Amino acid sequence: MKIALDHVVKTFNTFRAVHDVSLTVESGELVALLGPSGSGKTTLLRMVAGLEFPDDGHILFGGEDATLIPVRERGVGFVFQHYALFPHMTVADNIAFGMRTARAAKRSRAEISARVAELLRLVQLDGLGDRFPAQISGGQRQRVALARALAVDPKVLLLDEPFGALDANVRRDLRRWLREIHAELGITTLFVTHDQEEALDLADRVVILHQGKIVQQGTPRAVTRTPNSAFVMRFLGDTHRISARAQGGRVELGALTLDAPDVADGPAEIYVRPADLEWTRSGPGLAATVTRVIDRPGARRLQVLAGGDVLELDVAPEVEVAEGEAGQLRIVRSRIFAAS
């Protein structure tokens, strides 16, 4: 089911949570709504679910206006941030809940228990149907919540910070697993996260929100390689800023000259990631002094002072470099924006 948001606005009291957002999610697509807290991503998801209603604009499900259809009739599966499993019901009863309450398509007891068994298998929790939510781990609860949402055969699957409360290893496993389930079921899926790694890892397309507006959307490759603003650049990963001046489509930095064809003349900011910098002993480059060396499993991270800026970069584990050493930085790639 294709979802389209058309100029959606939502205000809470005086706080404008969602500001004129238009977005299309194609049928079968897996899309991440990514943004810092307060960016309006959860409000947006709740409006798609029918848990909130927009003040203005429309939400279309497959071309039909669903803006004012309440959540009960909208046919979405919603997975809550803290799972919202019914604590007084077993895992099996939790999963069966939607099938028992469904007004349309009443199922027999046998059909329901067969479907519950099938879903437990799908989420790899066979044999845990008799447990209560308090008796299983966080990762298992997450999967029960997903099974419960899938039980009602939703047209759209919506997940609010699905892995937020889990630790890093569980999160990585569940991500891969959710990707597989999505591939298997092909259900249009929209999820909210503040974790850029999660969004890039899982989604076909990433929609980045900031202060209630979409600032950029595209494939993980597009948003990471060509961020369209300093905010997106910074939000997607470790970033360092070097202040400079743009003049005639170029930025001069020490002995280096960088092309900046779209940047107006005046103060500019060069953004680089640790992987965009290279350390050399001899120029040409940006003169820098090593202030600290941090040894990590895959690389050595150097903290360097270049001009007035503290920068970080990684060198291969075998590179010999000591604190206090002077050298040159080569900028392999960078994004340059006019200073704001």
Place this chain on the structure above:
Amino acid sequence: MPHSTRPARVGEGTGVRRTLIGFVLVISALLVVAPLCVIAVEAFSKGVGVFAATIAHPDTRSAILMTLATALIAVPVNTAFGLAAAWSITKFDFPGRSLLLILIEIPFSVSPIVAGVAYLFVYGMQGLFGPLLQDAGIKILFALPGIVLASMFVTAPFVARELIPLMQAQGRDLEEAATSLGASGWQTFRTVTLPNIKWALLYGVILCNARVMGEFGAVSIVSGNIRGQTNTLPLHIELLYHDYQTAGAFAAALILTVIAVFTIIAKVLLERRGAGRVRPIVATLGTAEAKDQP
């Protein structure tokens, strides 16, 4: 085997421990146990005959019935009110929410006798609706309706106060989840909300009931103390006492005490049974997971 001697923890010198425990025991004995014993002893001081006669006396029976009737009306109504109030305050956003929260608390801080006097002025002959009600032939004061109203005022917060903190902690996620799975409002309440609040609800009902049955101040103003007609058990006890029928007063008091003790026992039993149920709710709602396994 536990060690016979172990190092004292902070503030746990033997002297401190003994003094504290001893102090609490003595005070409990003086303030709680002794009066209860006195009631039991005094009730039978003139013999079982007097006790039985007091219980069997029509005035006493009328008072017991009056108290039970009051509880039978006031408790269900206040339970419904408490549920509705807790639900509104915790599940909806509306202007005046915090004002409602304060309003519900008022009967806790207002002296019951003030409530009684207030009712007198609202429904009494010189009061706001008094003449109107008399014309309509409705008797509120010095009758069961007045007693029920006064009792309800005094006990209005009990159920709501038990439910609101719990329902606030539980949030709206469960109800939203149920609705998103196709449940109607009533289905959600019955299958999701109620099972998760039932122990707190029962506890609130028990407290409310205990207070309704024991209420004196507000009821004494609005009931008119008509012996055998509008006297509740607490009022009847006072009456007997002022009539110098000490044994009778204590006999009636014993009945009220026995009801109260049963109530407390029921409460403790519920808490025991409820304890195992309440904890998982908190555990599932907790955001921080101590340990997660895929």
